[in-house]
Amino acid sequence: MTARLEKTQAITPAGGRTRAGNRAVLPLVLGLPVALWQLAFFVLPVIFLIVITFWKVRSFRLEPAFDLGNWEKVLTSTPFQRALVYTTEVAAIASLLCMLIAFPAAHAIALGLSETARRRWIAFLIIPVFSSYILKVYAWQVVLSPGGVVNVSLAALGLPQVDLLGGALSLNIGLLTLTLPVVTLILTFALMGVDRSLLEAARNLGASGGQVLMQVTLPAIRSGVGLAAVTAFLMSFGDYASPVFLTGSNPPTLSILIVDTVKSGSQWPRASVIGVSMLVILALAFVTVQFLTQRRAGGAR
Amino acid sequence: MIDPYVRLEALDMRYPGHHAVKDLSLDIAGGEFIALMGPSGCGKSTTLRMIAGLEQPTSGRILIGGQDMTHVSADRRGTPMVWQNLALFPFLSVEDNVAFSLKMRGDSPASRRRAANEWLEKVGLGGMGKRHISQLSGGQRQRVAIARALVTQPSILLLDEPLSALDAHLRVHLQTELARLHRELKITFIYVTHSQSEAFALADRVVVMADGVIQQAGPPRAVYRAPVNGFVASFMGMNTRMDGSVAARSDGMIWVDCPEGRIAVPDTVAAGPGAALSFVIGADRMRLLGGHERAPEGHPTVAGRVVGIEFVGSTQTIFVASDTGRDFRLQRLDLGDDAVLTPGTPVTLTWDPRHAWVLPHP
Numbered sequence A: 001m002t003a004r005l006e007k008t009q010a011i012t013p014a015g016g017r018t019r020a021g022n023r024a025v026l027p028l029v030l031g032l033p034v035a036l037w038q039l040a041f042f043v044l045p046v047i048f049l050i051v052i053t054f055w056k057v058r059s060f061r062l063e064p065a066f067d068l069g070n071w072e073k074v075l076t077s078t079p080f081q082r083a084l085v086y087t088t089e090v091a092a093i094a095s096l097l098c099m100l101i102a103f104p105a106a107h108a109i110a111l112g113l114s115e116t117a118r119r120r121w122i123a124f125l126i127i128p129v130f131s132s133y134i135l136k137v138y139a140w141q142v143v144l145s146p147g148g149v150v151n152v153s154l155a156a157l158g159l160p161q162v163d164l165l166g167g168a169l170s171l172n173i174g175l176l177t178l179t180l181p182v183v184t185l186i187l188t189f190a191l192m193g194v195d196r197s198l199l200e201a202a203r204n205l206g207a208s209g210g211q212v213l214m215q216v217t218l219p220a221i222r223s224g225v226g227l228a229a230v231t232a233f234l235m236s237f238g239d240y241a242s243p244v245f246l247t248g249s250n251p252p253t254l255s256i257l258i259v260d261t262v263k264s265g266s267q268w269p270r271a272s273v274i275g276v277s278m279l280v281i282l283a284l285a286f287v288t289v290q291f292l293t294q295r296r297a298g299g300a301r
Numbered sequence B: 001m002i003d004p005y006v007r008l009e010a011l012d013m014r015y016p017g018h019h020a021v022k023d024l025s026l027d028i029a030g031g032e033f034i035a036l037m038g039p040s041g042c043g044k045s046t047t048l049r050m051i052a053g054l055e056q057p058t059s060g061r062i063l064i065g066g067q068d069m070t071h072v073s074a075d076r077r078g079t080p081m082v083w084q085n086l087a088l089f090p091f092l093s094v095e096d097n098v099a100f101s102l103k104m105r106g107d108s109p110a111s112r113r114r115a116a117n118e119w120l121e122k123v124g125l126g127g128m129g130k131r132h133i134s135q136l137s138g139g140q141r142q143r144v145a146i147a148r149a150l151v152t153q154p155s156i157l158l159l160d161e162p163l164s165a166l167d168a169h170l171r172v173h174l175q176t177e178l179a180r181l182h183r184e185l186k187i188t189f190i191y192v193t194h195s196q197s198e199a200f201a202l203a204d205r206v207v208v209m210a211d212g213v214i215q216q217a218g219p220p221r222a223v224y225r226a227p228v229n230g231f232v233a234s235f236m237g238m239n240t241r242m243d244g245s246v247a248a249r250s251d252g253m254i255w256v257d258c259p260e261g262r263i264a265v266p267d268t269v270a271a272g273p274g275a276a277l278s279f280v281i282g283a284d285r286m287r288l289l290g291g292h293e294r295a296p297e298g299h300p301t302v303a304g305r306v307v308g309i310e311f312v313g314s315t316q317t318i319f320v321a322s323d324t325g326r327d328f329r330l331q332r333l334d335l336g337d338d339a340v341l342t343p344g345t346p347v348t349l350t351w352d353p354r355h356a357w358v359l360p361h362p
Helices: A002-052 A069-076 A078-112 A115-129 A133-144 A149-156 A168-192 A196-204 A209-220 A222-238 A241-247 A254-263 A268-294 B044-052 B094-098 B100-104 B109-122 B138-150 B168-185 B196-202 B220-225 B230-236
Strands: A056-058 A061-063 B006-015 B018-028 B033-037 B059-064 B156-160 B188-193 B205-210 B213-218 B239-250 B253-258 B261-266 B276-282 B301-312 B315-322 B327-333 B346-350 B356-358
Touching: A002 A268, A056 A268, A069 A078, A069 A268, A078 A115, A078 A168, A078 A222, A078 A254, A078 A268, A115 A168, A133 A149, A133 A168, A133 A241, A168 A222, A168 A241, A196 A209, A209 A222, A209 B100, A222 A268, A241 A254, A254 A268, B006 B044, B018 B044, B018 B213, B033 B044, B033 B196, B044 B059, B044 B156, B044 B188, B094 B100, B094 B109, B094 B138, B100 B109, B109 B138, B138 B168, B168 B196, B188 B196, B196 B220, B205 B220, B205 B230, B213 B220, B213 B230, B220 B230, B230 B239, B239 B261, B239 B327, B253 B276, B261 B356, B301 B327, B315 B346
Parallel strands: B033 B188, B033 B205, B156 B188
Antiparallel strands: A056 A061, B006 B018, B006 B059, B205 B213, B239 B253, B239 B276, B253 B261, B276 B356, B301 B315, B301 B346, B315 B327
């Protein structure tokens, strides 16, 4: 305490300005590469994407213009509206399922296991994140297809065949393959950050197991839960592989609609409209969840 | 003690590779302020956590108010605790923190609010109920933690080093507050601390633990003046321990041969000639002999040199290394003569032999 005070005093009179200047510059320099990367490969493409939505296509060629017709055409078209509702529904259901499956697992990993076992489980969850998702969805297709592993096994047992591919079951299996490890990890890390003595204090003050969960654990990791939910939603909403491989693009999601729009007549501007709409919805979902989970974190003001 | 309120019967707690509490039995009277003290790892916190039901003893029984609580879960024990790190809920207001246990048992919002604010008033935080925990100072948070534990009007309060995170000034202030609460509420306080001064200032009875075993239990004064063994003597700190062998017995005194000479101590133990014997002399019982002053007949004298002086307000502790190489401590009122007691100054120590205490178990 005293030593630190002396240090500050020693710096201020002589080289105060230079040091303060360095202090402001250094983080900027360190953060610059990532900032430039984000600018070049996210901000600029998004701006370009927005610009394109106003362009025109004439004889399969893009032409710069300011035409609101693309927006009008897409937003009022039935396929777009259906795909929008369907995609939102799919993403919401998949996120809910994901949270319901991930939370108990994360709770057990973070609060119920020994240090060593916890480290093993975390590694076990990280590895799938680094293996190819497309490959896994393709594998699911093989497993679930009419001639796939499940049906062949059923036939061997003399049981009737089941139609697994296409529909909500296979789609959710695919989306959970994508989201479950990530969401479980986010919740695990959030729960690991909870001060254990808070949970003990709650027990000590007469809270039952359920009350500890609802009154202390969940409020304590509110922003972690929000982040996990929004991540599940974001990943499911924008996914392309699962709907294509596991439901055969039927009904189409917004991602599939983008591809179809480009393929049929090089309608880049209209595809861009769908893309921008998706970004807006994701941004809205993100902001809403942030608002809901951070609202009371700052306390009474 | 005819009717103990809390009874710990042969409590044993084993963790893999660590035997934290060994066959511990202790009776605590209703309304008693008892302090469990000892160095870290001595088992005092584990004992407290077992009373609260946060740890399940490997064997033994815990009775509270005559009821066997050993297998009752923590949320049904009615043994609220004040945590060292306070463990206040950061996402709740001050009022909601205090009212937490009332909400858990299903009281109505109105009565919860009333009770919480009543308690906030009692701990000197009236009108702060709507504030957020992060807006309070360390001392105020401490008071919230105390109010939160007491709001259900329990018959027992557990405190796990509740003041150790505070600065010295606040600590003394809150000690007074805790003593007042204990006087007014007349409930049982079980207080875990490693601080001798806290335990002595507050407790009716202190329990000194080491290595999972109770070394000594008794009123602070008795433990301080009459430690049962070398561990308790050195844990109490403010004394000098001497060792020697028994030379003779006469007139209710034992004469002990020490490197410092033949020294008399009260005859309180059965020890034959030649037996090894240890005794302690409280630092406040020691005296410095003046320049030409002679020690009274029969009072031992030890020559040495001043090593250093420490001030604690109006008292000072003088550290002396004897010519025989032993460290002596002397505590007295600050006489303002420290200018002549610089390190290296030769001095002669003396004490009344009746004030020496022979350790029953070295």
